[in-house]
Amino acid sequence: MPELPEVETVRRTLASGLQAAVITDVEVRSDDVIALPGPEDFCRRLIDKRFGKIGRRGKYLLMHLTEAGSTAGVLRPTDWVLVTHLRMTGRLVLAEPEQSELPHTHVIVALSNGHQLRFSDVRRFGRLYLFPATQLPVALLRQAQLLDQQPRAPWGPVDNGQPSAAPGLFKLGPEPLSEEFTVDYLAHQLRRRGAPVKAVLLDQRVVAGLGNIYVDEALFRASVHPGIPARNLTGRQLEKLVAGIKQVLTEAIADRGTTFSDYRDGSGQPGQFQRRLQVFSRSGQPCRKCGTPVQKTRLAGRGTHFCPTCQPT
């Protein structure tokens, strides 16, 4: 399940192969993975566009696209942004045309440098979106690091009152590795929430990019039981939780993410962080700190792993 560290690793591994490549052809085999616009428009708009920067916001990947003829670099109001969300089993890989395809390959983007960008997804939960750049808020583009400075021209999004195809993209909380994500911020967010702290941390509006694996790992590092009502956390626990989240994500990015079965980076390589997991997927095995068997329970509809000794209720 690609969470922030996995998506960041995909971003890094795709960036060099996509840089300045022009799209020469697009094949969509499963219409339902194209969330926006319709599949024909999606293909037509992409052809002859050139890849610029590849950014990330939470678990979303944002790819800047310019007209093939225009100068690269600055994001212009006429540009487009290809957005992807891999959800559970989605994969984006660069491949040679003669390389065999993964099963469940739904989209193939042919590039002027001879490579292909391929999207595959066993469960077809993942989605691709193509937005006119002006329909994305400046703040989002900056957080995804597609924009260096405030654009001079007027910028959208044009609020036409229509529901967006990707409502979550516009409601994301802060990047957990940014300076915005502080103890004060998290304290404010958790203050009125009576739900289990794990459920609140999975809410992308609170903080962007955490999923089941890294929430369990961060809570272990903070010695916080996942079932504690969010509002009951002490100041000390909040400090340890913010530090734990930043620490586990930083280490996981350094290890190129966690691979159980499906996840691979943009060049097809698995991650290495699974070797360093403390509790996730380790139920019944001894806690690496105290030796107590790691327990698994169900919380917020998710398999939840914790050490009953290190993370007391």
Add this chain to the structure above:
DNA sequence: AAGAAGTCCTGGGCGC
């Protein structure tokens, strides 16, 4: 308004 529950989707693991 917050939270719980249902929905999507398919490979793999399990019981019989």
Add this chain to the structure above:
DNA sequence: TGCGCCCAGGACTTCT
């Protein structure tokens, strides 16, 4: 061996 059941979960919608 093979069939059928159920589980895994991110984000979204619907219900309470």
